[in-house]
Every structure is written in C-alpha cells, then in structure tokens.
Amino acid sequence: MAILIDTSVIADLERARQPLDPIRAAFAPGAALCQQCRRSRTPAGVELADSASQRTRRATFVEAVLLQIAVLPFGVQEARVHARTAADLRRVGIAVGAHDLQIAATALAHDLPMVTANPTEFGQIPGLRVISTRTGGS
Numbered sequence: 001m002a003i004l005i006d007t008s009v010i011a012d013l014e015r016a017r018q019p020l021d022p023i024r025a026a027f028a029p030g031a032a033l034c035q036q037c038r039r040s041r042t043p044a045g046v047e048l049a050d051s052a053s054q055r056t057r058r059a060t061f062v063e064a065v066l067l068q069i070a071v072l073p074f075g076v077q078e079a080r081v082h083a084r085t086a087a088d089l090r091r092v093g094i095a096v097g098a099h100d101l102q103i104a105a106t107a108l109a110h111d112l113p114m115v116t117a118n119p120t121e122f123g124q125i126p127g128l129r130v131i132s133t134r135t136g137g138s
Contacts, residue, residue: 004032004107006116009133011045014061032070072106081105085125094124104128
C-alpha cells in the first residue's frame with residue numbers, strides 16, 4: 001500500500017535511535033514524502049539540534065531515510081487541493097498549520113493515506129485518511 005509519511009514519523013524514529021534496516025523495510029514499497037518535507041521541514045529538524053554531534057547524527061539518519069522514500073511534487077494539482085482545503089477549513093473555523101496543510105494537500109491530491117505522529121492536527125482535515133503512529137490516535 002502506498003502511503004505519505006509525515007516528518008513527525010521520521011523525527012520520532014530518529015529520537016528513538018532506530019536502526020535503519022527495519023525502517024527501510026517499513027517504508028518499502030510505495031512510501032512517499034512530500035517535496036516540501038524533504039526540502040525544508042525535515043532539514044529544519046536537523047538544524048534545530050542542540051549540539052554539533054546531535055546535528056551530525058540527525059543529518060546522517062535523515063539522509064539515509066530520505067534515500068529510501070520517493071518524493072512527491074507540490075505542483076499545480078497539489079496547490080489546487082491546498083487552496084480548496086484551506087478555504088473549506090477557514091469557512092468552518094479550523095486552523096491547520098501551513099506546512100501541515102501542504103503535506104495534507106499532497107496526500108489528498110494523490111489519494112494516499114497519511115502516516116503521522118500528529119493525528120490531532122491532520123484528523124481535522126476532511127477526506128484525509130490518517131494512520132497514527134501514536135497510541136490512541138486516529
């Protein structure tokens with residue numbers, strides 16, 4: 001089954017210092033990451049490390065994981081879904097973070113379920129299939 005992976009999942013795996021082989025198996029085949037996550041959000045987590053050694057460990061881990069995951073574009077189709085979803089949420093007074101909304105729009109545009117450690121935020125988005133990595137999540 002193809003899935004879209006939220007950066008929260010990668011961050012949790014890194015924090016738990018998981019070995020890469022089981023991660024490779026879990027992400028294959030059909031796992032994807034949205035382009036915005038690869039280009040900005042995931043590297044930002046590396047830069048927020050508390051020390052140079054932690055930054056190096058995170059960077060090594062993240063790059064190894066990202067080599068295993070296809071990257072989906074954020075193009076015209078995704079932008080249209082983003083605009084429609086943002087407008088729908090705004091009409092009913094639901095606030096979702098800008099980055100999370102881009103990730104969700106990518107999942108919706110490609111009709112993919114989303115694996116996340118943040119089911120509360122993503123669970124507010126109509127039509128988005130959320131698979132939680134946290135106990136008690138959606």
